[in-house]
Amino acid sequence: MRITGITLGKKRYIPTYIAACLLIVVVTLYLALPVIALFFRTTPELFWTSLSDPLVISALWLSLTTSVISLVVVILVGTPFAYIHCRATYPGKVLVDTLIDLPLVLPPAVAGFALLVLYGRMGLIGRYLNMMGISVAFTTLAVIMAQIFVASPFYLRQAKSLFEQFDQSYEHTARTLGASPLRTFMTITLPLTAGGLVSGAVMTFGRALGEFGATIMFAGNLPGVTQTMPLAVYVGMEHNFNLGLTISILLVILSFAIMITVRLLTRKEAPRA
Amino acid sequence: MLEAVIRKQLRDFPLDLSFSVGPKEILILMGANGSGKSTTLNIIAGLLQPDAGSVCLDNITLCDPAQGVCIPVEERRIGYVFQNSAVFPHLTVRENIAYGLRARRLPRNEIAGHVDRMIELMHLEDLGQIRAGNLSGGQKQRVALGRAIAIRPALLMLDEPFTSLDAESSRTVKDLTRMVVDELKIPCIIISHHITDGTDIGDRVLLLHSGKPVWGGRPEDIPGDVSVCHCR
Numbered sequence: 001m002r003i004t005g006i007t008l009g010k011k012r013y014i015p016t017y018i019a020a021c022l023l024i025v026v027v028t029l030y031l032a033l034p035v036i037a038l039f040f041r042t043t044p045e046l047f048w049t050s051l052s053d054p055l056v057i058s059a060l061w062l063s064l065t066t067s068v069i070s071l072v073v074v075i076l077v078g079t080p081f082a083y084i085h086c087r088a089t090y091p092g093k094v095l096v097d098t099l100i101d102l103p104l105v106l107p108p109a110v111a112g113f114a115l116l117v118l119y120g121r122m123g124l125i126g127r128y129l130n131m132m133g134i135s136v137a138f139t140t141l142a143v144i145m146a147q148i149f150v151a152s153p154f155y156l157r158q159a160k161s162l163f164e165q166f167d168q169s170y171e172h173t174a175r176t177l178g179a180s181p182l183r184t185f186m187t188i189t190l191p192l193t194a195g196g197l198v199s200g201a202v203m204t205f206g207r208a209l210g211e212f213g214a215t216i217m218f219a220g221n222l223p224g225v226t227q228t229m230p231l232a233v234y235v236g237m238e239h240n241f242n243l244g245l246t247i248s249i250l251l252v253i254l255s256f257a258i259m260i261t262v263r264l265l266t267r268k269e270a271p272r273a
Numbered sequence: 274m275l276e277a278v279i280r281k282q283l284r285d286f287p288l289d290l291s292f293s294v295g296p297k298e299i300l301i302l303m304g305a306n307g308s309g310k311s312t313t314l315n316i317i318a319g320l321l322q323p324d325a326g327s328v329c330l331d332n333i334t335l336c337d338p339a340q341g342v343c344i345p346v347e348e349r350r351i352g353y354v355f356q357n358s359a360v361f362p363h364l365t366v367r368e369n370i371a372y373g374l375r376a377r378r379l380p381r382n383e384i385a386g387h388v389d390r391m392i393e394l395m396h397l398e399d400l401g402q403i404r405a406g407n408l409s410g411g412q413k414q415r416v417a418l419g420r421a422i423a424i425r426p427a428l429l430m431l432d433e434p435f436t437s438l439d440a441e442s443s444r445t446v447k448d449l450t451r452m453v454v455d456e457l458k459i460p461c462i463i464i465s466h467h468i469t470d471g472t473d474i475g476d477r478v479l480l481l482h483s484g485k486p487v488w489g490g491r492p493e494d495i496p497g498d499v500s501v502c503h504c505r
Contacts, residue, residue, distance in 0.1 A: 169355040172320050173417075175346040176353040177373030177424060187372075191363050 035252055042245050050246035058224045059232035059247060066140065066228065067208040070147040074155050074204055079197065082159035083185065100160070104153045111149055112217025119145070119218075142219035143226050150214050151207035158200025162193040199265040206258040210251065275428050275460045278326035279316050288312055288484035291326070294428075294460035294477075299451070301471040301492065302464045304481035310464045311356075313481075314430045317462075318353050319346040330427050347376070352421030354431040358413040360420070362406025366397055369405050369416050373424040387423055395419040395449060411442025418446065422453050429454060429461040435470055447474045468495060 042050075050056060085096065103111055119126040119136040129136060136142055166189060174184040190197075212230040219226035221235065229247050236244025278291040288309040294300045302310045315321040317328050319336065327337040330351075335344045360369050370391045374384045392401055395415040400408065405416055414434055421429060431450065435443040451474055454461045465471065471478045471492035478495055480488040488495065 167357070167359070169357055169359040170361060172315075172318075172346075173353065173355055173359040173420075174361075174372065174376075175320070176318055176349070176351055177420065178347045178376035179372070180347060180376075183376060188361060192361075 038245060038248050038252060042242065042249065046242055047246055047249065050242050051250075053243055053246075055223060055227075055232060055235075055240075055243055056247055056250075059227055059229045060250065062140070062143070062224065062227065063209055063229040066143045066147060067205055070144050070151060070208045071201060071205045073144070073148055074152045075197075075201055078152060078155050079159055079190075082156055083163050083189070086160055086163040100156050101153055103150050104157075108150055108211065108213025109217055112146055112214035112219075115142070115146060115149060115214065115218040137218060138220040138222065138226065140219075140225055143215055143228060146214035146218045147208035147211045150211050151204045154207050155197075155200045155204040158203070159193075159197055162196040162200075163189070166193060195265055199262045202258050202262050202265070206255060209254060209258075274331060275317070275462075276327075276329045277313075277317060279313060279323050279328070280325040281312065281316065281321070281323045283309060283312065283484060286483045290479075290481065290484070290486050292479055292486070292489070294462060296458045296460060297455055298476045299454055299461045299463060299474055301475035301478045302462055302481065303466065303468070303471065303478055308481040309484040310481055311432055314353065314432055314462065314464065317428070317430065318351050319344065319349050350424065350427045352424060352426035352429045354414070354417045354421050354429075354434055356432045356434075356436065358410075358417040358434075360405035360408070360413045360416045362404065364405055365402050366405055366408070366416050367392070367401045370420045370423050372420060377424065391419040391423045394453075396445075409442075410437050411439065411445065414438060414442065414446050415449065418449060418453070422457065425457065427459060429457075429459055431461070431463045433464050433466065435465065435467070450474060468492070471495065 116123065116137055118124050119129070121127070121130050121135070121137065126136060136145070170188050170192065171184050174188045179187065210230055211228070212234070215226065215228060216231060221227050221231050227235070229251055233244045233247045233251070236247060274296060275294045277293070279288060281288045290313065292300070302313065304310050312321060316323050322343065323336065323338060325338055328335045334342050335349055336342060361372065364372065367388050370388045371384050374387055392398060395418060397412070397415060397419065400412060405413065408416065434446055438446060450461065463470065463475065475492045478490060478492045479486055
């Protein structure tokens with residue numbers, strides 16, 4: 001074993017060596033054991049049987065569709081927003097910068113409560129929507145709005161950082177060659193930042209998929225309408241442990257796949273950077 | 274013919290200069306780092322706006338704040354090679370050279386003909402399908418030069434094009450630049466830190482110091498003390 005600058009072969013380094021090994025083992029086990037425990041509590045037969053339960057299927061379907069819609073909205077709105085935000089100077093830019101990051105530190109339950117106060121039946125905007133016969137809170141739309149609110153900073157931060165670090169001489173060259181700003185963005189900026197943007201999008205999808213606090217506050221917990229996978233885990237824990245277990249395992253597998261995808265994408269991007 | 278009168282307040286000093294460059298003439302813009310050389314080129318290209326003055330190319334006013342004239346960057350017909358060559362790494366050499374022609378919506382067969390000619394002119398015959406990100410410094414510079422002149426510019430500008438090149442590549446790019454400028458009969462501005470670039474390829478040198486011209490003339494006449502004081 002090697003720690004940068006020190007070869008741990010000599011006798012006097014043995015305590016350091018043991019401490020280092022212990023530290024790695026303890027941290028790894030602390031993170032891995034709860035996840036591993038999930039797999040030990042079920043059997044493949046039970047897992048496959050629970051998987052076909054209507055509650056699991058509807059929660060899985062709802063989670064995937066709402067997360068995909070949230071992601072598409074975040075990418076379509078967030079990409080041009082992040083680009084314009086980076087390139088333009090406007091009053092209140094610092095404030096906007098802070099607001100973008102706010103959902104990262106805001107407790108999700110507070111985010112859900114705030115959305116409810118704004119869009120609920122008696123909310124600031126909600127009361128007018130209600131007059132027009134539009135109800136937002138406790139609908140599938142509320143699930144998507146909660147996911148966008150909580151997960152979008154993951155994409156926006158990544159996009160902002162990519163566009164800020166992007167060498168503008170590529171864009172300037174494209175412009176002098178006759179390309180419009182839009183063409184420059186689509187043919188130069190976007191392809192050259194695509195890898196980083198995709199990894200930001202994958203993280204956003206993962207966060208949207210795991211969203212719980214804001215969703216339960218703003219959208220409620222209606223099976224087939226607003227009950228996403230994390231909410232179904234909560235219900236399962238109270239009423240049907242095996243269902244909760246199956247959905248938890250599904251979420252672990254999905255989360256793991258997301259992290260591996262991000263790692264592969266960022267590793268592929270490294271040489272270019 | 275390029276005629277430029279440029280005034281712009283920079284952070285530490287005002288940029289204040291006027292000069293002209295005739296057809297087939299290569300002007301070497303020299304000066305220490307931060308003396309306003311790249312800003313001058315960026316203003317001519319339209320990437321920055323001057324506070325006052327005017328930029329006229331072939332009797333067309335590209336920019337004149339007093340008259341409210343400002344032709345957009347993409348309509349100025351200026352070939353601009355940046356310091357790092359800025360070849361698009363995700364595109365092939367052919368796609369790089371064709372980029373400006375596609376942006377100008379030329380017919381496909383016309384683009385192919387232009388690209389073939391540029392590839393031959395820049396000695397890039399074996400590299401057409403190679404991604405530009407995988408090229409050497411000298412090859413990138415030739416691609417950038419070919420891409421800039423493929424749009425048949427009315428003015429060619431190169432920002433420190435020889436800095437990161439070895440002697441042989443530098444010679445090749447200089448020869449190609451001279452050939453292109455003579456063939457297209459266009460004015461050319463090259464930013465350089467080295468007096469040898471001036472004597473090798475330049476017809477005239479303009480030395481900048483803190484945004485103002487301090488010496489102008491033929492490269493072989495440049496006084497040694499001036500070049501030492503102002504080019505490092």
